[in-house]
Amino acid sequence: EPEVTQTPSHQVTQMGQEVILRCVPISNHLYFYWYRQILGQKVEFLVSFYNNEISEKSEIFDDQFSVERPDGSNFTLKIRSTKLEDSAMYFCASNLERISYNEQFFGPGTRLTVL
Amino acid sequence: TQLLEQSPQFLSIQEGENLTVYCNSSSVFSSLQWYRQEPGEGPVLLVTVVTGGEVKKLKRLTFQFGDARKDSSLHITAAQPGDTGLYLCAGDDYGQNFVFGPGTRLSVLP
Numbered sequence: 001e002p003e004v005t006q007t008p009s010h011q012v013t014q015m016g017q018e019v020i021l022r023c024v025p026i027s028n029h030l031y032f033y034w035y036r037q038i039l040g041q042k043v044e045f046l047v048s049f050y051n052n053e054i055s056e057k058s059e060i061f062d063d064q065f066s067v068e069r070p071d072g073s074n075f076t077l078k079i080r081s082t083k084l085e086d087s088a089m090y091f092c093a094s095n096l097e098r099i100s101y102n103e104q105f106f107g108p109g110t111r112l113t114v115l
Numbered sequence: 116t117q118l119l120e121q122s123p124q125f126l127s128i129q130e131g132e133n134l135t136v137y138c139n140s141s142s143v144f145s146s147l148q149w150y151r152q153e154p155g156e157g158p159v160l161l162v163t164v165v166t167g168g169e170v171k172k173l174k175r176l177t178f179q180f181g182d183a184r185k186d187s188s189l190h191i192t193a194a195q196p197g198d199t200g201l202y203l204c205a206g207d208d209y210g211q212n213f214v215f216g217p218g219t220r221l222s223v224l225p
Contacts, residue, residue: 004157035215043158043203043215091157104148106157 023092138204
């Protein structure tokens with residue numbers, strides 16, 4: 001069964017460093033998303049991506065964040081200068097259609113720890 | 116900003132009992148999804164409800180979307196320890212926004 005994969009599973013970084021979180025969406029999916037979940041808190045939408053550009057983004061997704069799909073396979077989230085409060089689980093999701101976020105498939109997440 | 120509230124926050128029951136958890140908002144959603152999340156893993160989609168008043172069944176799980184499309188419920192019949200997990204609802208605001216509720220953490224004791 002096809003699935004969304006994410007690497008690394010755990011990333012530890014120093015405050016101020018850049019990190020790149022990687023996702024491989026399901027191959028025939030067209031819409032891609034990043035979410036984050038701070039420990040003990042709810043899942044928060046960051047950004048959606050379609051046709052090689054951002055469709056929507058939340059207030060959380062400020063200038064330190066960027067996304068790209070460099071090779072038609074990987075979908076990456078870059079955090080330019082990490083802060084302590086960026087520590088969270090980051091989930092990638094993808095779906096085939098964009099009717100109303102139906103059938104979003106989530107990856108297992110990357111746990112980011114900023115020291 | 117639209118908000119989804121879920122109740123109860125925590126629920127601990129014995130195997131075989133029935134339970135209902137709720138997802139409420141003051142806003143109308145075009146669709147609402149229920150997910151289950153295990154510790155350290157991503158949410159897994161259980162169901163999507165789209166039509167007001169819609170009822171969907173998934174084995175022992177029954178999902179209902181409120182007539183006004185502002186709320187939803189999840190009813191589990193004869194709960195089993197394997198049902199233990201965090202149940203999340205998430206709403207889509209006609210493509211403008213997608214929000215998750217804080218979740219109901221269910222523990223089913225053998």
